[in-house]
Amino acid sequence: MIQNSNMLPYQVASAPHGAQAAVMDVEGAYRTIPVKPDHKRFIVVRFKDEYYMDHNVPFGAGSAHGLQGEVADTTVDILYSLYIHPVIKWVDDFNIFRFPSLCGSFSLVLPRLGSAPL
Numbered sequence: 064m065i066q067n068s069n070m071l072p073y074q075v076a077s078a079p080h081g082a083q084a085a086v087m088d089v090e091g092a093y094r095t096i097p098v099k100p101d102h103k104r105f106i107v108v109r110f111k112d113e114y115y116m117d118h119n120v121p122f123g124a125g126s127a128h129g130l131q132g133e134v135a136d137t138t139v140d141i142l143y144s145l146y147i148h149p150v151i152k153w154v155d156d157f158n159i160f161r162f163p164s165l166c167g168s169f170s171l172v173l174p175r176l177g178s179a180p181l
Contacts, residue, residue, distance in 0.1 A: 071151050071158055081163040089135075092155035093122040096130050131155065 075084070089095075097119055098106050106117040106124070120127045131154070139150045142159060151158040 074149060074151060074158070074160060078160065079162055083161050085159045087157040087159060089155040089157075092131050092134070093124075093127050094119050096120040096127075096134060128154075 078084070098117065103116050103118065106121065108115045108117060108121075120130055135152055135155060135157075138157070139152055142148065142150050147159060147161050149160050151160075
């Protein structure tokens with residue numbers, strides 16, 4: 064897994080003819096991670112003299128980066144298991160590459176999702 068986003072220009076410049084790339088930015092990456100139920104009492108927000116319990120990890124919380132990082136690392140692991148690599152990741156931004164194979168089309172190398180049991 065390539066973690067250093069400074070590698071992106073090198074990866075693009077050295078990509079072989081026929082390479083494909085995609086960019087993925089996870090919108091609301093921090094807001095999609097649920098807070099463990101017994102930790103919700105610590106995630107309370109006061110607004111106009113009202114108190115609200117947050118059910119998802121707020122951006123800026125000390126543990127938010129680690130929690131989001133675990134989800135992002137798992138995403139990269141899944142992509143690698145599907146032979147989609149290299150992946151350059153920075154927080155919630157993913158630059159995903161795939162290269163043509165010696166056998167021809169990408170479909171010969173990359174199995175379709177759902178076509179075989181995992």
